[in-house]
Amino acid sequence: MKNELKNLRAEILEAIEGVSDLSGLEDLRVKYLGRKGTLPNLLKGLKGLADDARKEAGAFANEVKLSVDEAFSALQIDLEAKSRAEAFAEAHIDITRPGITPDIGHLHLTTQAIEEIKTIFSRLGFVQVRHPEIDWDHYAFGALNFPEDHPARDDWETFFIDDAGKAAEGENGKIVLTPHTSNGQVREMERSELPIRMMNINKTYRRQVSARHLPMFHQFEGLLIDKDVSIADLLGTFDFFVKQFFGPERKTRLRPHHFRFTEPSFELDVSCDVCAGTGMRENGLKCKLCKVGWLELGGAGMVHPNVLRAGGIDPDVYSGFAFGWGVERTMMMKGGINIPDIRVMYQNDMRFLEQF
Numbered sequence: 159m160k161n162e163l164k165n166l167r168a169e170i171l172e173a174i175e176g177v178s179d180l181s182g183l184e185d186l187r188v189k190y191l192g193r194k195g196t197l198p199n200l201l202k203g204l205k206g207l208a209d210d211a212r213k214e215a216g217a218f219a220n221e222v223k224l225s226v227d228e229a230f231s232a233l234q235i236d237l238e239a240k241s242r243a244e245a246f247a248e249a250h251i252d253i254t255r256p257g258i259t260p261d262i263g264h265l266h267l268t269t270q271a272i273e274e275i276k277t278i279f280s281r282l283g284f285v286q287v288r289h290p291e292i293d294w295d296h297y298a299f300g301a302l303n304f305p306e307d308h309p310a311r312d313d314w315e316t317f318f319i320d321d322a323g324k325a326a327e328g329e330n331g332k333i334v335l336t337p338h339t340s341n342g343q344v345r346e347m348e349r350s351e352l353p354i355r356m357m358n359i360n361k362t363y364r365r366q367v368s369a370r371h372l373p374m375f376h377q378f379e380g381l382l383i384d385k386d387v388s389i390a391d392l393l394g395t396f397d398f399f400v401k402q403f404f405g406p407e408r409k410t411r412l413r414p415h416h417f418r419f420t421e422p423s424f425e426l427d428v429s430c431d432v433c434a435g436t437g438m439r440e441n442g443l444k445c446k447l448c449k450v451g452w453l454e455l456g457g458a459g460m461v462h463p464n465v466l467r468a469g470g471i472d473p474d475v476y477s478g479f480a481f482g483w484g485v486e487r488t489m490m491m492k493g494g495i496n497i498p499d500i501r502v503m504y505q506n507d508m509r510f511l512e513q514f
Contacts, residue, residue: 160218162200166190167222170197174229180237187230197223267514268376268503271489272359275378278402282395284357284380289342291361292319295331301344301468302419310337317363335363338482339379340419343461346381347469352476353384359485369446369499370453376485383461383471383478389422392458392479396426404428405493409435411452420459420480427452428491432498447498453491456483 170190177183190196201219265273276286290297299311309315319333327333342358358379367373382391393412400410409429417423429435430453433445447453458481463473490497497503502510 160215163215163219163222166197166200167226170226171229174233177233177237180234180241183230183234183237191223191226191230197226264514266511267489267495268485270514271485271492272376272378274403275399275485275488276357276359278399279357279380281402282398283355284382285355286357286359287342287346289339289345289358289360291336291363292333293336293341294328295334297330297341297344298334298336298338300331301465302340303462303464303468304418308418314365317365336360337364338362339377340480340482342379343381343419343465343480344469347383347466347471350470352471354381354478355384356381367501369501370487372486372500372504375487375500377456377482378485379480379482381461381478381480383466383476385476387460387477387479389460389479392424392460392481395479396458396481400428403488404491408491408493415457415459417457417459419462419465420457421462423457423459425457426455426481426483428455429453431491431493432496445498447490453487455488455491456481458482 170186173186173190174183177186188195192198207215264270280286295311298316299308304310316337317335319335339358339360339362342356342360346354346356346358356379358381359376360379361374362377363374364371365373380395382395396410396412400408408431411427413425413427415423415425430437430445430448430451432447433439433451435451437445437449437451439445445451459479461478461480466473466476466478486500486503489495490500
């Protein structure tokens with residue numbers, strides 16, 4: 159019995175030396191010291207020994223158990239200290255080390271364009287104002303010299319606000335999602351603060367979707383009313399903006415056109431940056447954006463006398479010019495942007511947005 163105890167102690171101590179973690183140590187404790195472990199099973203043989211031999215073997219068994227328990231306890235203390243040190247090293251934060259740089263966003267390129275447009279026109283004395291993007295037909299069409307049967311007033315062109323299945327109406331006609339920022343022209347005149355040099359930038363809505371059109375887009379409206387305003391002032395304003403926003407290398411052209419609220423009326427075109435004004439892409443196909451080498455930025459002209467009268471201004475004393483351009487389309491024509499489809503600007507693709 160005594161020799162068996164010696165051999166078992168040596169076996170246990172040797173096994174303990176090979177343990178590297180608390181889980182392994184616990185498995186070893188159960189194997190040798192548990193209720194059904196090797197040492198308790200060996201000590202069951204003490205019952206069959208004579209009294210003197212049982213007394214001597216029992217005393218030695220206590221020594222073996224004590225030395226084994228001390229070995230287990232000592233290793234457990236070391237492994238627990240090691241575990242705490244590893245956990246501390248893993249969880250420890252060195253406050254002197256540089257932190258992880260967070261991702262920093264930036265303004266959407268449409269917002270960037272709005273800010274730049276505002277800055278350029280502010281140098282010419284234009285003051286930004288804000289007029290409704292949900293407005294009465296009177297301000298969106300009627301006061302702007304649109305006849306009742308004009309196509310722009312058709313349901314297939316303009317979004318009308320519907321109230322319980324019927325178009326909402328009031329003393330100023332139906333309510334519409336403004337198809338242009340020109341609704342702010344007469345509203346601004348009604349303030350009776352002359353001269354006027356305003357810039358209205360807002361969302362507008364039309365029933366159009368294509369590479370060049372969106373059902374919701376941003377437009378900026380310029381309006382200047384004063385005495386002795388001429389087309390020369392209009393051309394000078396355009397020339398200043400184009401050179402500031404697009405750069406001196408871009409070409410522009412002014413085409414006669416017809417708008418209900420200006421007379422004479424024009425459209426301003428800028429040479430396409432995507433195809434370099436050729437109308438063709440490198441693959442030999444027509445430019446998907448412009449098709450002809452030019453992109454229409456928007457309309458402009460001298461404010462129609464009927465519009466001035468609708469705003470309470472005498473056209474025999476005052477004159478003025480107005481223009482309205484799409485912000486997105488203006489941004490797309492800026493050098494180096496190269497966006498062939500306006501719809502990609504609002505698809506929330508981070509791979510696209512992070513480039514700007």
